Amino acid sequence: MLLSRHQVLGRHERDHERLERSAYLLLSRIDTQGPMSIGQLAEAFGLDTSTVNRQTAALLRCGLAERVADPDGGMARKLRITDEGGRRLSGHREVNRSCLARIVAGWSPEEVRELEDVLVRLNRSAEALEGRYWPRTEDDGGGAACRPPAPGEPAPPTA
Template structure:
């Protein structure tokens, strides 16, 4: 576990260093995550976003207020007829998210340029498994889009028995 923890820490370091220093117009991490979730799941209320990320509603309220001020999201009536107003991505928010995503993918392509397609798929599969295992422990699942582009929520994975008990999950971010 020591090596795994160290490598995951280093991986997050590489992503953070590449984000803001190269282009100050890039989205903040919280904006990227919120917009990505809304893009995948569709319009969401502040309460739904708070539940999805396991955050306090006041924290999500501050983060979404920044999205609204920058014109990256807008408040809309609940498309399902509910009482709460929901947030959806604006055209500008979609453009900025797509731009950041393209930069991220371009950087990743340079990182794995010497890898075979099979090695890239193997890494993708392992990371999906890692993320789904973490989601199962937290009880919060990230919706995943199907290959056809339709919105879909990934069904919760079935937890598997382990020979060693898992440590208690820490809900802090």
């Protein structure tokens, strides 16, 4: 809760640029995975399609996303981040980073790495429990971190 409260303090830095939580999450997923349909977004977040439809409608109204034909030739139209959406997402992430940097400013590099390792492990454990894996582009080939290990397969590295 304290971390969340501290993040709110960062809103004063660029309040008019801050994204709503749902916009941030949707844009982050599309940014990571590429254009996605409303159905794909609903499945990825475990939400009802009507909920995601309302949230994406807000993104479209604000010019943060646009509808495009499926790049893979499918029937469903997909949502893609606009240049403005990418700029706003990048700005939001930078404010988050600067807030976190202030929190750990007095920490050693080893302590920061330890926190990073534990947070990665926490996120992956939550994903495994929920059965929904966030796509990643990591040095270990990316895909291994996005799914649970097969029986007998070693778990992916946590950093």
